[in-house]
Amino acid sequence: MARILSVWCRNWPITTWLRQQPPQSLRDSAPKGGASPPRSSPSGGGGPEGRRGPSPPVALLVSEGGTRRLAAVDDAAAALGLHIGQKAADAAALVPDLVTADHDPDGDRAALEILCDWCVRFSPAVAIDGLDGLFLDIEGVSHLWGGEAAMLDDLLDRLARWGAPARGAVADTPGAAWALARYAPDRTIAPPGGQAALLASLPVAALRLDEAAQAQLPRLGLFQTGQLLALPRAQLAKRFGLGTVLRIDQALGAAREALTFRRPATPWFDRLAFFEPISALSDLERVTADICVLLCARLEAEGQGARRFELVFHRLDGKDQPVRVGLSRPGRDAVRIAKLLKPKLDVVDPGFGIEVVTLWAADVEPLSTAQRSLDADGGVSLEEGLAPLVDRLINRLGEDRVWRADPHQSHVPERSVARRAPLDPLSEDTWDPDRPRPSRLLRRPEAIEVMAKLPDDPPVQFRWRGKSRRVRLAEGPERIGQEWWRKAFDEVGPGKVRDYYRVEDETGERFWIFRAGLYGDGEKAPKWWLHGLFG
Structure with a gap:
């Protein structure tokens, strides 16, 4: 059964308001000439400065139907008979030195x-x-x-x-x-x-x-x-x-109660606290390695691995400095995870010192010991060997910048490639060997100037990015029609039909170009575009 700790901030609106006030503001804001004797600040609110001297009772006000009423009162005001919902005018008559302010629920x-x-x-x-x-x-x-x-x-x-x-x-x-x-x-x-x-x-x-x-x-x-x-x-x-x-x-405990946590609940959490605050980069690196060892030992004992780790440095002033890393495959190697975290410690601002460090793991799943091959070298699989490199690239460049192109069921070139994580299992779809595709597909087709015989011959010469190229060999056309249910070609050109050609220039470079539209169809003249490069 779970164990739940409940925290109740008994008069939270008053507490938040008092914490925002400078030390002298409460005494200066009290009405003059009141008959009530000075009182110390209530035990339920205010910072240390509020307890150093006398302070008047406090109430927060809200407007309801054109009437100002009390939305919150501190202990001193409650002891004098004020209560939530009371009219502000009646409260002022009972307690002349009452300090009031607008209630800010947001x-x-x-x-x-x-x-x-x-x-x-x-x-x-x-x-x-x-x-x-x-x-x-x-x-x-x-x-x-x-x-x-x-x-x-x-x-x-x-x-x-x-x-x-x-x-x-x-x-x-x-x-x-x-x-x-x-x-x-x-x-x-x-x-x-x-x-x-x-x-x-x-x-x-x-x-x-x-x-x-x-x-x-x-x-x-x-x-x-x-x-x-x-x-x-x-x-x-x-x-x-x-x-x-x-x-x-x-x-x-006979019925469950759902709680909405600010972050996903996970038991994979560890913490280090220090007798003296730390701030030097060398100390941060050392405790990073120490806490990774603690959490990874627990993961290994349970046969688990995690894909995401968050290291949080908790400062003396209550502010948090998080550092996050992700793995392409579930892992629990403390040394490897610490190496991924250490380059990011330069951005951590220790302030007046770090008093606590926490590390938690997410996307935890079962992970067995890596199966090595049976040959004499005892090497690991290709994916296992690439994982450290992929992880370094992802955490340095960003997860959206490191990916693998997998085939996708669509005859439209833009839709026939899907982005996958570099080490994800291979897709069941495969490329059609009878319709080769370029190794590099441009994000957007680029316009080219072409010389070609009409109506359907491949180009004999074209100009791309200011350089003229003479075609030595050409294959095609491969006609690709519009996916009319998706309107996939509206942003490419005026034509609704594409004729693709694989061409090779005199230097041996190979290109994938297409003609958008047909000659003699009564519409605008077709345009030529370059869409990809063969390796």
Whole structure:
């Protein structure tokens, strides 16, 4: 069963707003002459600068139907009786020194996405939970911190130091972790399979029920989750709907709950943390080799290989510096992967230092040991020998610039070639030996000037790129009609029919040229084009 860590940023709109304010702005923005005594900043928001001196209560406002209302309040404002949905005028009358600002839900969402991406140092699988929380799938990665408790403490302590305090919990299911993070003591960790006992004492709101069920249950004397768990399921479904039963099953693990992770979830993840931040290029190269050894050892133990690797350097200021490489064939050779990564380390900006390095693998698939041949030399296959070269070219030039031309079922030249990865299995389609094609097909046919006998003789001379060439030998024509269902020739020339010729000039160079259109068809005069070169 999976292990889920739930993070709840209790007052996220206030937290994000306070973190954007300079140290003195809150005290300067407080209305003068208020009767309320100075108060320290709330425990749920603000950075370290907000805790150094008195600061007024804060509320964020939103317009609803022409009326300004409170969309979020900090702890100090809530202690004075202000609440979400209250009119801004009434709030100002109750708390004269209230500091107000416009609520920015889009900014809150963007900040939560940044926090989600930052949490990748703890787990490669992180999902956004509503408007103020996160889910981390920590199965198989908590041991990198020395256990789930140490991992949870590290995450929440870092957020608190950065002025974004949060609560957290760990359980087998997202529903149970969500409930424990919000209603149980902070940093509760449910033992595997033991969330039911911890949920029993929590209020029914911990099950994330709909508003109608949450309002109806207390009127029937059902205040705690344990009371619901003791009722027959048929009565629960009949009285409160199938949604209530589903939420109970999701919390207990009887029903699955889908999470939308910011990146594909993968167990192939490793992490290195340092006692002192590193920044020198030589140190980055060394830890790159070390973490590749760790992850590749796990892949080899499980008989797996991966095609894509992402190495992320996590800086002290919370920013990430990713470096990515791909392989043409699944692999797990740590030395080879590190060699592909090292040329890209020059672009990594360590800032004030790197404190954590993570490496995760994607496109993982079974990989057996390479089968060597039975001859005396014991060599490997051609594909295995080319793989390191292909990988270097792809990672240096780009994946879209290294490819192999494979035949494709179409008589139109432009459509008869398909791009494939260099070491992909060969296509079942083959070239027609009776219709040879040039080794190099131009991306677009180029216009040429031709001298030829009418109506269908091959050219005796043509000019291409400013150079005149006399034809010594010629074969053809090979007539290729239009694929009328695709209109493939509309952009090439005015003709709808092509007559192709294979010609050789006096120097021995061979060309593939065609005439677009027919003489005497009543339309514009045909045009000649050069489409390819034979090797």
